[in-house]
Amino acid sequence: MSKIEIKNFNSYYGDFKAIKNVNMNIEENEITAFIGPSGCGKSTLLRAINRMNDLVEGYRKEGEIFLDNKEIWKDIDQYALRKRVGMVFQKPNPFPMSIYDNIAYGPRTHGMKKGKELDEVVERSLKNAAIWDEVKDDLKKNAIQVSGGQQQRICIARALAVDPEVILLDEPTSALDPISTSKIEDLLFELKKKYTIVIVTHNMQQATRISDKTGFFLLGDLVEYKKTDDLFSNPEDERTERYITGRFG
Secondary structure: OEEEEEEEEEEEEOOEEEEEEEEEEEEOOOEEEEEOOOOOOHHHHHHHOOOHHHHOOOEEEEEEEEEOOEEOOOOOOHHHHHHHEEEEOOOOOOOOOEHHHHHHHHHHHOOOOOHHHHHHHHHHHHHHOOOHHHHOOOOOOEHHHOOHHHHHHHHHHHHHOOOOOEEEEEOOOOOOOHHHHHHHHHHHHHHOOOOEEEEEOOOHHHHHHHOOEEEEEEOOEEEEEEEHHHHHHOOOOHHHHHHHOOOOO
16 A cells, blocks of 8 residues: 655756656655665655645745645645654764754654653664663763764664654765664664655665565666566666666766
8 A cells, every 4th residue: 555655756956957756655664765865856856744844945946745645735734744754864963962852853843742651762763763771861961971882773763753643854864873773774674564664765775675566766767666576687678787786876
């Protein structure tokens, strides 16, 4: 079942057209990967799904994006959309406050005040992000004092704390070592049972390891989009084949 539907979608930064007439359906409880060389539009499209680009000066869009058949610019308030669609960035960006307060930040902004209720959300979110056992005795510690891999899982826990339906990840492991990367990949595999996940990655091996479907982007075009195994073993477009065999990009 489609969770997100993207229809005739174009994005512009000033006169530059970053996304060219993209159409795609993103299925519920799957991991969808966006791959392609730098500057091909994959992060722009990812950020459109929770309207992050709206904050960029000179940005405009044409076309529609639907979340559960509701158009995200017309039918869903931006505040409500950001609660339903969480975002994790390339560089871990915990707030300079305690681990506990990082996770409690979102629920508090949405009106949750009770200590016990917050305690439960913090514990559940850290458990869901597979980091509870590592930090449960250090919840008062400043989140920027832990390792990069732990910081990124804290950021994932922070996104989970407001109970989203979709998680967007923009190259979440590119700044991490192989062990931390492996932990995040294992985590995403678990999370897709409850969430719909879209990940931008430069790492094609990562796409093959964790994603159900992969979209290959080039110069703003969605060149090819299908089951990951099929895309990598039997690409239909010559440009896809050249990219995945390392002949350009």
